[in-house]
Amino acid sequence: MIEIRDLVKAYDDSIVVDGVSLQIAAGGVTSIIGPNGAGKSTLLSMVSRLVAMDRGSVTVDGLDVTTTPGDVLARRLSVLRQDNHITTRLTVRDLVAFGRYPYSKGRPTVEDARHIDGALSFLDLGDLADRFLDELSGGQRQRAFVAMVLCQDTDYMLFDEPLNNLDIRHAVSMMRLLRRAARELGKTVVVVLHDINVASCFCDHIVAMKAARIAAQGTPEEIIEQTILSDIYEVPIRVHEIDGQRITTYYR
Template identity: 70%
Template sequence: MIITSEVTKSYGTSCVVDGVSLTLPKGGVTSIIGPNGAGKSTLLSMVSRLMSMDRGTVTIDGLDVSKTSGDVLARRLSILRQDNHMTARLTVEDLVSFGRYPYTKGRLNADDRVHIANAIGYLDLTALSGRFLDELSGGQRQRAFVAMVLCQDTDYVLLDEPLNNLDMKHAMGMMRLLRKAADELGKTVVLVLHDINFASWYSDHIVAMKHGKVAAQGPAKQMIRPDVLSGIYEMDIKVHEIGGQLISVYYG
């Protein structure tokens, strides 16, 4: 379970995350949504210790992320950032092998090789394992980065806008893979999303942020409602349902 308590981050006089206290459930998929500048990515960066907090605490299964050693934390939590570009010319297999670094510090053993092969296969990249990243499509490259994160074999997987620069087909494929990882591998997947439809279709729990605070949170069905979403995004949002099943969210 991830618990944040009064987590705060400011830049000068601008408070980007303002005293956020949250309990994120263990297991399943949790999506963090909200308008641009709501503090979503900053919050995720502080949860994963990529960014320091000005105030507050974050614990993961009781471990204080600010005080836990990097080796211990890296075996519990993995993160895929937005800016996941690599300047080195690496193959898919090279990239995915980085996920084993917390365990063997680059000295790969037979067990690591099994984890690497499994992660590559899980993301349907086996045929591309020897290809260089700059030879892949955007969707294939993003799958390779997710394979690296899964290869780290952590209970918690955090992803900051993993659908960026993906077309509809590849975005849907990515969300299906993340849903599958939560269901089949028992991962707790927490991701920042801009697309409300994808959040509604694939999430168990949704956290909505606005102006650096938590505006609302709860099960997807409770959150994907016109009265909730319209207030968060400050615009008229409609939810289309047939027989009680959510079909789409659109703006009108």
């Protein structure tokens, strides 16, 4: 379980996360949704220790993220940031191998190679393993970064807007892979999303943020609801049920 207690982050006079307390149970796919500026990415960055918190605490299966040694935490929790700029020219296999560093310390073993091959296979990147990242499409490159996270072999995997710059086909494919990782590999996946229809279709639990705080949380059936979403996004939203799936539309 990820347990977040009274988490606060401010930049100058602007509070971007304001006293957030939240429990994310192990297993399944949890999405964090909400309008721009709600604090979603900052919250995820504090959970993964990429951004220092001003107040509060985060524990992952009882491990305090602020005091746990980096290599220990990196074997329990992995994260894919929103911006992934790599200046060095790497092959897909080279990138995925970075996920093994908490274990190999730069000296890969046979066990590391097994995890690398497994991640490449899971993300269907075997035929692209020796291609350079700059030779790939945006969707292929994003799969390579997800494979790196998967290769780290942590119980908890955090993704900050992994669908950015992906068309609908690649976005759906990516979410299917993340859901499959949760169900078949027993991972806990936490993902920041902008598309509430994607959250409705692929997530087991939804956390909705607004104005730096938690506005609502629950199952898709509980959160994908007209009144709740219209209040969070401050625009009129209709919710339709099609073949048992809740789909949202906006209207003037």
